[in-house]
Amino acid sequence: MLITGATLADGRVRDVRIGDDGRIDAVAEGLGADGGERVLEARGRHLLPGAVDVHVHFREPGGGHKETWTSGSESAAAGGVTTVVDQPNTSPPTVDGAAFDEKAALAADSLVDYGINGGVTLDWDPEELFDRRLFALGEVFLADSTGDMGIDADLFADALDEASARDVPVTVHAEDATLFDDGALNGDLGGVGTAATANAWSAYRTADAEVAAVERALATAAERDAQLHVAHTSTPEAVDAVTEAREGGSGADEDGGDADTALVTCEVTPHHLYLSRERARSLGTFGRMNPPLRSEERREALFARLAAGDVDVVATDHAPHTVEEKRRGLVDAPSGVPGVETLYPLLLESARTGELSLERVRNVVAANPAEIFGLDRKGRVAAGRDADLVLVDIADPREIEAAALHSAPAWTPFEGLRGVFPEVTLVRGEVVYERDPATGAASFGEPVGRNVRES
Ligand SMILES: NC(=O)N[C@@H](CC(=O)O)C(=O)O
Ligand SMILES: [Zn+2]
Ligand SMILES: [Zn+2]
Numbered sequence: 001m002l003i004t005g006a007t008l009a010d011g012r013v014r015d016v017r018i019g020d021d022g023r024i025d026a027v028a029e030g031l032g033a034d035g036g037e038r039v040l041e042a043r044g045r046h047l048l049p050g051a052v053d054v055h056v057h058f059r060e061p062g063g064g065h066k067e068t069w070t071s072g073s074e075s076a077a078a079g080g081v082t083t084v085v086d087q088p089n090t091s092p093p094t095v096d097g098a099a100f101d102e103k104a105a106l107a108a109d110s111l112v113d114y115g116i117n118g119g120v121t122l123d124w125d126p127e128e129l130f131d132r133r134l135f136a137l138g139e140v141f142l143a144d145s146t147g148d149m150g151i152d153a154d155l156f157a158d159a160l161d162e163a164s165a166r167d168v169p170v171t172v173h174a175e176d177a178t179l180f181d182d183g184a185l186n187g188d189l190g191g192v193g194t195a196a197t198a199n200a201w202s203a204y205r206t207a208d209a210e211v212a213a214v215e216r217a218l219a220t221a222a223e224r225d226a227q228l229h230v231a232h233t234s235t236p237e238a239v240d241a242v243t244e245a246r247e248g249g250s251g252a253d254e255d256g257g258d259a260d261t262a263l264v265t266c267e268v269t270p271h272h273l274y275l276s277r278e279r280a281r282s283l284g285t286f287g288r289m290n291p292p293l294r295s296e297e298r299r300e301a302l303f304a305r306l307a308a309g310d311v312d313v314v315a316t317d318h319a320p321h322t323v324e325e326k327r328r329g330l331v332d333a334p335s336g337v338p339g340v341e342t343l344y345p346l347l348l349e350s351a352r353t354g355e356l357s358l359e360r361v362r363n364v365v366a367a368n369p370a371e372i373f374g375l376d377r378k379g380r381v382a383a384g385r386d387a388d389l390v391l392v393d394i395a396d397p398r399e400i401e402a403a404a405l406h407s408a409p410a411w412t413p414f415e416g417l418r419g420v421f422p423e424v425t426l427v428r429g430e431v432v433y434e435r436d437p438a439t440g441a442a443s444f445g446e447p448v449g450r451n452v453r454e455s
Pocket of ligand 2: 139145231232291
């Protein structure tokens, strides 16, 4: 395939040839079409690297009524995400060889490339996990979330030892349950969609509980020279703690590059960047997730850190639950919101309005996660890399509507915000998603996804 006249994230206009091996052959000016080659005319549109979403919950095995590898990966492809990393709080939890193998067999249905993380519980089997094509250890839960996999500080330290001995990165869900405010859940919280329910969860899982746990996790990792990636940091204070630890630590980024190889990195979700307690009152229990939404002031400060380059990765924590489950009331509704399909669209809308540069967006969703987790063939539009590509018209935003998305539970906390959605998504040169420009109709390709640790 030849893609002609595409604008890259840095503004260069280039032709891009994809080889039969699914890798980018050339990025150059004036490439002529060979006979029989499909030519994609891309003038006026942007060609970006497919996003590497290092935090999704595709729910199989055990939770296929919420999402499957098919529905989750279709949602990813339609959002321009070409690699996903699945988390271990499935059923059975991915904590030993048999559970890993069961998930790997199901992931064969994926339209996009994937990684499979291994979890840590009292019953985990490190030998069996590290024997497999593991993406990373994590998310390791320092407090209970969906799946109740919370562990104590000693087991976390052991897990860091095991992982760092094998140069495997560790992703952590850092909240300290002893600092939760139980009183916030007392009293009349109203119904599913009330301001009281939305705010009670945020008041309960306090910002302090996150910041304290992040600081402790960073200290534990530093003592061991372990590579630690802090998942879904919801507060500017937690992002600053990671920045300080990096600058003080042995993994400091000496050349000042944006995509760095530091030992400690942080991740922020789109919901903590685009939604806050104030703006999400109408979400009620549909706005319940861990860590929870914060104040509008904290949201703005988090966004400012993204714009300034202090946020390493934006990943979704795509955590689908059915509408029926989310309606169960504040205490019984499960935590989590979907988001894999709206990651690139929301950030590209911020690029369109000038809040973020396109290169910043490219870095936080693709180049940085690829570099942090050692995916040499992902994350950039460059010769030799996998042809994981997304074609978008940045001048053409749409309103986000659940009805037009492809995740199985068919709801979104971002309803009504604007997003710039892909026209075409390629995984290693194969078209996995295409939107008809005239009708808007979506079509999907075959399940070509592979484990990114296979090669
Ligand atoms: N974030 C959430 O609120 N929920 C996630 C688990 C998690 O990442 O903590 C889920 O799997 O539902
Ligand atoms: Zn988590
Ligand atoms: Zn998660």
